[in-house]
Amino acid sequence: MKKSIVFLAFLLMSVLGFAQKVEKVSSEQAKELISSKKIKQIVDIRSPQEFKYVGHIAKAINIYYLDPNFSTMIDKKTKPKKSILLYCQAGLSVDDASQYFVSKGFKQIYLLENGINDWKRHKLPIVH
Numbered sequence: 001m002k003k004s005i006v007f008l009a010f011l012l013m014s015v016l017g018f019a020q021k022v023e024k025v026s027s028e029q030a031k032e033l034i035s036s037k038k039i040k041q042i043v044d045i046r047s048p049q050e051f052k053y054v055g056h057i058a059k060a061i062n063i064y065y066l067d068p069n070f071s072t073m074i075d076k077k078t079k080p081k082k083s084i085l086l087y088c089q090a091g092l093s094v095d096d097a098s099q100y101f102v103s104k105g106f107k108q109i110y111l112l113e114n115g116i117n118d119w120k121r122h123k124l125p126i127v128h
Helices: 001-015 027-035 047-054 070-077 096-103 117-122
Strands: 021-027 042-046 084-087 108-112
Touching: 021 027, 027 084, 027 108, 027 117, 070 096, 084 096, 084 117, 096 108, 108 117
Parallel strands: 021 108, 042 084, 084 108
Antiparallel strands: none
C-alpha cells in the first residue's frame, strides 16, 4: 500500500510537470546550450582555490560541493526554475551533487561530462 502511494505521488508530480530532468552533455553540447541561452545558470562545484587558480567557465559561480553549507548555498545563489549546468574537475562529483539540486526542485539540470578537463581539452574558453 505504501509503495502504491509513493508511486502515485511520483506519477502525479510527473504529469503536473514537477519531474526533474538530469542530462549529461559533452563540452561541445554545453557550449552550444550556453550560447543559445538554454542554460541560465552555471555552477562550478570545485574548491574555491581550483575555481580561482585553475580557471572556470565564464559566468560560472562557485558552490563548493564539500562545503558543509553546500545545500544552503544552493538556496542562496541559484534559482530552481532556471536551467543549470553543473561541473567539476573530471566529471566524477557532479552525479552526486546533482541530487541536491534535484531535491531542491530544479527541473532542468545539465552535467558536464568529464568536467572542466574536457572543456579545456577542447580548447574552450576559461576565465582565470
